[in-house]
Amino acid sequence: MILYLPFLLAFAIGSLLFQWIKRPSLQINASLNAMLSMALGLGLCATLTYASLFVFGGFHRTGILGLHVGLLIILLIPNLKPFIQNLRSIKWTMSWLSPLAWLAWGLVAYVIHFMALTHPYGEWDAWALYNMKTKFMIAAGPQWQSIFNDLHWYTQPDYPLLLPSINVFHHAISGQDIPAVPMSTSIVLALMIGWLLFAAIREITGTIVAFAGSLVLMVNPFYIFQSTAQYADTLLGYYLLASIVCIHLTFLKHSKPMALISGLMLGYMTFSKNEGIVMSILLIIMFGLYTFTRRLPLVRKRQALSLIGCLLIGYLLTSSPTIILKLFIAPKNKDIFGGLSAVHMKFLNWDGFMLIVNAFKYELTHKRWAFIWGFLAFLFVAANRKIVYKECKIYLTFFVLYMTVLCFIYLTTVNFELSWRLKSTVHRICYYLLPSLLFFCYYALFRKKLDDRISS
């Protein structure tokens, strides 16, 4: 139980913060409320822990505990009354499906836990990069910043540190060590992604569809394997899904607080992995372009444009650790665009492009995915023209643009063999995009129906 205490603390902090930002008038279902609170709280606790390493000159358990308990008290004072009122107003409706759903989720949680125990140290990058850096952050004292300056470049010194920071926070609160800390983090994140997907789909359509949609992902054996591999991909997938869900809520509710929360989620995404920076920038551009080009009456247009400001404020707040890390602390990245200094890019040609296409073709049809990509293709076809309905355009363009950027990054590979790079990364890209793609397909399928329901 002690292993999951840090997540309860993060959830409590996140709930209060979510309550504080979100107005009472903004109604969303209780499960989505809880899942977004968790995402917000986890990101905040990790960022605070990361900042504490600079403030205290290294890991300081009492300091970290004090900071979080202090924050909890600060958030409790103005929020306690509305929080209790909000808790009372939540209507927990039990249907015949509820016990069945909890039974299924319980089974899935057991299987995820079991699979995590079969590789407790995680897979390659997990122990070699993230868990190794966690060890430095916990045990190196003031020398913890060696991870940026002194470690070999194979350890990717420029990588953002959200996952190690979550693990350090976990260690500070629970007192547990590696491998228990990263293993429990991976289990929680694997469940959170599934539940967030359920809550988000439930916001646009019926509970049965939402439950089935989330379970399609949660029972996928390769999803479970990758989730328990302890990579930062899980965190990236989690915040990408949270960002997309928040952006969808922003448009659906025309809500400034939700735009701010979207920005906060996008900012956390930048601190999870380098790919998160690219994705957040693309999503912000898409968000801005869509808002600018929407045909709306002048008053509503002004309101819509103010959403961009709110989103950017949130983004600046939570992406500041990444900005500081990238500009002032970490060395330059050598993997992307050949470190921008390559003389000869031997894969920047048609053969290189075909190699990438074939690698994705191979991955998407691989039997380890248990036909989930075929199912996704079915949803895509079923959605038909709805795939470009209203804000669906943002997500579709985002996915296309992101794949284009990835393709360009692959083509400009200089430090490794492209085939080796593809072999070690394509399945991970598919993995972190999968929850968001599933949500996008369900969203496209039911978004128009939601409008029809509102107008009738």
Place this chain on the structure above:
Amino acid sequence: MNNLVKKCLSLECLIAVTSLAMIGLTSFYLLANYMVKSRQPDTPIYEPGTQFATFKEKLKDVNAIGYLTNKDMSEEKNDGTFLQAQYMLAPTVLELNETHPNLNILDYTSPVYTVFTMRSLRSKPIASSPYGPVLAEKQP
């Protein structure tokens, strides 16, 4: 009756049924996976870098050491032994093929190279791993 048929043919129902069919199919894969894994309960799981664990005690409060090797350490050809050592011995920094530190891990393909390197660095072994690597300290 008409309403029931309409409800059954609705998009929501169609998607729910397809999703449930997909869950059934995927659960079969998951069950097979689970059964395979649960039949190997005694398979030992080693922590990455176990071959360097014996050096841990000698490296308390040591900030940096060298890691000398003649093995292929490119990422494609398994930089693993270096990263495994770095993981196991963290928070000590390992400097790949740098000879200036006082302490060095010698991880060579043959003991002949290890002895030769120790002689050329004027160092003596202070710990050795049954898997091959040696921790050597330079002599004054």
